[in-house]
Amino acid sequence: MEVDEEPNLLDLPNEVLLQVFRRLPRHDIFFGIAHVNHRFRSLVQRNLKTIRxxxxxxxxxxxxxxxxxxxxxxxxxxxxxxxxxxxxxxxxxxxxxxxxxxxxxxxxxxxxxxxxxxxxxxxxxxxxxxxxxxxxxxxxxxxxxxxxxxxxxxxxxxxxxxxxxxxxxxxxxxxxxxxxxxxxxxxxxxxxxxxxxxxxxxxxxxxxxxLFKLSSLQNLQNLILENMTTFDPRFLKLATRNLASLQFRLDPRHRMELDQLQVSPIDGSLLKTLSAASVYRLDFSAYSEVAQVVTSIDAVDMCYFIENWHFSPKPWIIKGISFNSQVSIDDFRLAAYKILPSNFAIPFPYCRFQTCHRKSIDIVLEVACYANGTATQWIFRTGHLNSC
Incomplete structure (x- = not known):
């Protein structure tokens, strides 16, 4: 009885070889297979778009x-x-x-x-x-x-x-x-x-x-802008479908060298862009631990953001939106009293406000203010009613 011989790897057609290569670890492909002979190397080089x-x-x-x-x-x-x-x-x-x-x-x-x-x-x-x-x-x-x-x-x-x-x-x-x-x-x-x-x-x-190139990055999930104090997000048309994290921050050296008030170009239009995109578990931060850098986001912008969240088609889960602002607690209370219905910004102890989503009263948006003596931080985040 004749025993079938195992096929020689060198005799296999390129289509079969390519299927074998795609199942190998990366190191074996590029530092092993690609150095066996000219045919294997050429096959790897021609199919880099489909190989891991x-x-x-x-x-x-x-x-x-x-x-x-x-x-x-x-x-x-x-x-x-x-x-x-x-x-x-x-x-x-x-x-x-x-x-x-x-x-x-x-x-x-x-x-x-x-x-x-x-x-x-x-x-x-x-x-x-x-x-x-x-x-x-x-x-x-x-x-x-x-x-x-x-x-x-x-x-x-x-x-x-x-x-x-x-x-x-x-x-x-x-x-x-x-x-x-x-x-x-x-x-x-x-x-x-x-x-x-x-x-x-x-x-x-x-x-x-x-700016055009930056706006064309469709797969971008995390964007960090460090010390970009003159960067105006209004000129940025980001593909927000996958953007889960947007961070504006200063390194320690920049924080130490700031000696006068500087208003960043970040304003309410960015909040409108974020609310329009409604990215799940969004993490946005424009907060710095120095009082010299503040955003241009005012109390009216904050109220409109709360209103947009309340009327969104479904509860939009927010991991955190934080920023520096010159808006005080009293400024926000006054704006909320004039702009929002009475149940849209229910006050809670420790400088917090909450509002429920119109389609799910168990999901709430919490607005919190923290003043540590050097900077005033506002935070928006969502959670379940019993956990906030």
């Missing part, structure tokens, strides 16, 4: 120190440095690290550092796992490594060392960086994005191309 890639985080650092000339968008001025790390979905703190745009949690692979001059002149260093020194790699190798990545989180920080007469008050560094990353990485599905300005005297301002 490495989930990656990118930290972009830009120093802009040429104020009197217009910048070039070819990657040569200013020079942007990119640091890539990988995520492990099974590892600890994966969700938190991706949400906060922290470096990847996959300790098996260390960072890939790239200075983008232009594609054929990229300066690249790769930290090999287990070694404490960087290894210089060719642009071709760096390009291959980038093609194995699915970019899911990006942190871009810009330090402008310029003067007020600079021709670079607004720039499109963000759009240029994303264009470079979309060209080099096989897949760019940005779930989390952090934009950071590092110079309090000359804050980073996004140009029109960058």
């Amino acid at each position: 890639l490495f989930d990656a985080h990118c930290h972009v650092n830009i120093v802009d120190n040429r104020p009197l000339t217009k910048y070039r968008d070819d990657g040569t001025d200013p020079i942007a440095t990119y640091s890539f790390t990988l995520f492990d979905r099974r590892g600890p703190e994966f969700t938190q690290k991706r949400r906060l745009c922290l470096r990847g949690n996959d300790v098996k692979y260390k960072e890939l550092h790239i200075s983008h001059l232009y594609d054929s002149k990229m300066q690249s260093q790769f930290e090999r796992a287990g070694n404490g020194h960087d290894v210089t790699v060719s642009p071709k190798t760096a390009t291959t490594l980038l093609s194995y990545m699915n970019l899911q989180a990006i942190r871009i920080q810009v330090r402008k060392q310029c003067k007020r007469e600079s021709k670079r008050i607004e720039d499109d560094f963000f759009e240029n960086c994303l264009r470079f990353l979309e060209r080099m990485c096989s897949r760019v599905e940005i779930k989390s994005l952090l934009l950071c300005s590092k110079n309090i005297l000359f804050p980073w301002q996004l140009g029109q191309k960058s």
Whole structure:
């Protein structure tokens, strides 16, 4: 009786091989299979869009120190440095690290550092796992490594060392960086994005191309704007379908250097946008622990937000909406008395107000005010009637 021989992997058609490759771990595909022979490598490279890639985080650092000339968008001025790390979905703190745009949690692979001059002149260093020194790699190798990545989180920080007469008050560094990353990485599905300005005297301002690019990110779930004190959200048309977290914040250095009152561009129009989107378990914060930075949200804006929530088609669950404001408890009480029906802002002890949803009296919106002596914080959140 003849025994059927097992099929030789090399004799299988490409369609079958591809099905086998898709079931293998990422490391085995890109650092094993892709190096067996030219056919396997070519098959992997041609199907990067359908093979599981490495989930990656990118930290972009830009120093802009040429104020009197217009910048070039070819990657040569200013020079942007990119640091890539990988995520492990099974590892600890994966969700938190991706949400906060922290470096990847996959300790098996260390960072890939790239200075983008232009594609054929990229300066690249790769930290090999287990070694404490960087290894210089060719642009071709760096390009291959980038093609194995699915970019899911990006942190871009810009330090402008310029003067007020600079021709670079607004720039499109963000759009240029994303264009470079979309060209080099096989897949760019940005779930989390952090934009950071590092110079309090000359804050980073996004140009029109960058604002348009930012507004086109359909998969964005978490957006953090750090020290972006001049950022006006009215110019931002975010795809709010998936946006679950929007954070405006200051780092400790910026909080210490603020010495006079500064009103941020955040106003009631942002509350209207959030209420129109009604994203489930929305987490929005524009609160800072310093009194010098306040939003332009007034008591009337707050009352209209409460009214919109009450009449929404179904109870909209809010994890938290917090912001600084110059609105006092008395200001809010007066506005609520004039604008809202008597049962829309029922006062409770400890500076709290509650209103029930029209379709579910068990779901309530709570409005709370906290004044700690340095800043006045207002918080909107939802919960069940017995838990608030």
